Amino acid sequence: MTDGRTTLLSGNGRDGMAGPHGSRLLHGWYATGGAADLDEHLDRYGPPPFPRSADTADRLVRAVEDAGLTGRGGAAFPTGRKLRTVAGGRGTAVVVANGMESEPASRKDETLLDLAPHLVLDGAALAAAAVGADVAHLCVPRSRHRQAHALRDAVEERHGTGLDPVPVLVHELPHHYVSSEETSLVRWLNGGDARPLATPPRPFEKGVARRPTLIDNVETLAHLALIARYGPDWFRSTGRPDAAGTTLVTLSGALRTPGVYEVPMGRTLGEVMDVAGGATEPLRALLLGGFFGSWLPVRQALRVPFAKQDLASLGAGPGAGVLVALPHSACGLAEAARVLGYLAAQSARQCGPCRLGLPAVAADFADLAWGRPGTQLLRRLEGRVGLLAGRGACRHPDGASRFAATALHVFAEDVRHHLGLGPCAAAGREPVLPATQTPAPDERDWR
Ligand SMILES: Cc1cc2nc3c(=O)[nH]c(=O)nc-3n(C[C@H](O)[C@H](O)[C@H](O)COP(=O)(O)O)c2cc1C
Numbered sequence: 001m002t003d004g005r006t007t008l009l010s011g012n013g014r015d016g017m018a019g020p021h022g023s024r025l026l027h028g029w030y031a032t033g034g035a036a037d038l039d040e041h042l043d044r045y046g047p048p049p050f051p052r053s054a055d056t057a058d059r060l061v062r063a064v065e066d067a068g069l070t071g072r073g074g075a076a077f078p079t080g081r082k083l084r085t086v087a088g089g090r091g092t093a094v095v096v097a098n099g100m101e102s103e104p105a106s107r108k109d110e111t112l113l114d115l116a117p118h119l120v121l122d123g124a125a126l127a128a129a130a131v132g133a134d135v136a137h138l139c140v141p142r143s144r145h146r147q148a149h150a151l152r153d154a155v156e157e158r159h160g161t162g163l164d165p166v167p168v169l170v171h172e173l174p175h176h177y178v179s180s181e182e183t184s185l186v187r188w189l190n191g192g193d194a195r196p197l198a199t200p201p202r203p204f205e206k207g208v209a210r211r212p213t214l215i216d217n218v219e220t221l222a223h224l225a226l227i228a229r230y231g232p233d234w235f236r237s238t239g240r241p242d243a244a245g246t247t248l249v250t251l252s253g254a255l256r257t258p259g260v261y262e263v264p265m266g267r268t269l270g271e272v273m274d275v276a277g278g279a280t281e282p283l284r285a286l287l288l289g290g291f292f293g294s295w296l297p298v299r300q301a302l303r304v305p306f307a308k309q310d311l312a313s314l315g316a317g318p319g320a321g322v323l324v325a326l327p328h329s330a331c332g333l334a335e336a337a338r339v340l341g342y343l344a345a346q347s348a349r350q351c352g353p354c355r356l357g358l359p360a361v362a363a364d365f366a367d368l369a370w371g372r373p374g375t376q377l378l379r380r381l382e383g384r385v386g387l388l389a390g391r392g393a394c395r396h397p398d399g400a401s402r403f404a405a406t407a408l409h410v411f412a413e414d415v416r417h418h419l420g421l422g423p424c425a426a427a428g429r430e431p432v433l434p435a436t437q438t439p440a441p442d443e444r445d446w447r
């Protein structure tokens with residue numbers, strides 16, 4: 001993965017999609033080439049319009065509903081609906097901003113928090129005002145300590161300016177794949193491990209301190225901060241009526257200028273990749289949504305719009321905006337085997353599919369990619385993949401199952417080759433997907 005800040009420079013203005021005119025969240029970065037401090041942020045956007053009454057709080061919720069903003073953390077759930085549910089809950093609410101970004105192929109939240117921290121802090125404070133919360137927690141991974149430190153400075157900068165009507169607390173959590181799932185955040189903030197909890201109750205019912213809890217991705221909150229200022233019509237003026245606004249994407253793999261970009265929703269995947277200069281060599285497949293996502297055959301995928309409705313027809317979704325371009329020279333099975341090994345190691349090992357099913361699927365994939373698999377392997381593997389989904393307390397096994405099933409489908413030709421002739425030459429090449437050799441967390445690493 002190339003550093004997002006460097007590559008943003010090279011992507012500046014390309015095709016009018018990610019440049020000063022098209023960008024919103026990254027507008028300041030394009031204008032100055034640096035991170036925005038509070039003065040610059042206020043010069044650019046003005047102060048956030050905090051609701052001062054129940055009526056104006058309701059108007060803010062309605063503006064987010066009318067804007068059609070959907071969550072940018074993975075599931076693309078309507079943000080306005082979540083705000084309204086938490087606002088109507090019993091007891092004083094809590095807001096949690098999810099800046100954990102556990103997805104190894106994503107850099108968009110880290111980039112946003114680096115370049116426009118005050119947009120995220122505005123969004124958390126505005127969301128708190130909208131749902132009547134008395135505190136906002138901003139969660140970032142412990143491995144990004146420098147960023148947590150900078151965010152605490154940014155919070156400090158706002159003290160005494162009236163910009164944070166509720167305290168904003170910055171927390172550093174363990175950085176494991178499932179530690180960023182929303183119930184993991186709740187469990188950690190309540191004093192436990194950063195591991196998923198069984199639901200119900202969902203956090204919007206009983207979350208932090210058993211209070212109604214709004215959990216939103218940091219990018220979602222940054223969009224909310226702009227909707228509060230400029231209104232729903234402005235938000236909808238780019239993108240498509242059914243997929244409004246812009247979105248941050250992390251583009252990597254065989255692309256000329258990989259990095260983090262801001263693109264209007266609804267552009268085709270081919271257009272999105274053009275923002276990063278297009279492919280450097282012939283492509284075989286795209287991975288959309290990262291390790292929680294789906295493999296797509298490249299010919300089918302290029303013309304599909306980046307929007308939940310269109311991607312659903314291919315069994316995919318926008319996820320957290322991760323797109324990896326896999327070249328023909330890579331072995332899809334070896335890439336998939338490394339990722340599944342990582343996902344198996346990273347599970348919280350609390351439920352059956354993660355303790356037994358996922359390691360077995362990962363071992364079968366490794367055998368398929370690098371071993372001398374017997375003829376029974378494929379049938380056994382397909383059966384195991386089919387048993388993963390819908391059986392865990394959280395959706396980790398569902399994501400792994402989708403990743404594995406789409407790999408078997410998209411790389412079917414390679415499967416036949418490996419079963420018949422053993423590993424191809426490409427199986428031993430350098431990985432395209434980010435390094436995934438992270439050791440499994442031990443029992444003490446979750447707190
Ligand atoms: C295994 C797993 C990992 C997740 N990781 C993240 C993450 O890194 N960041 C994030 O915002 N949401 C992540 N989510 C989704 C969150 O649980 C939650 O839905 C999201 O933070 C809600 O914000 P949004 O509505 O703004 O998207 C993850 C979900 C799962 C199942």
Ligand code: SF4
Pocket residue numbers: 178195196197347348349350351352353354355391392393394395396397
């Ligand atoms: S499904 Fe897996 S990751 Fe999710 S709670 Fe159960 S053991 Fe943990």
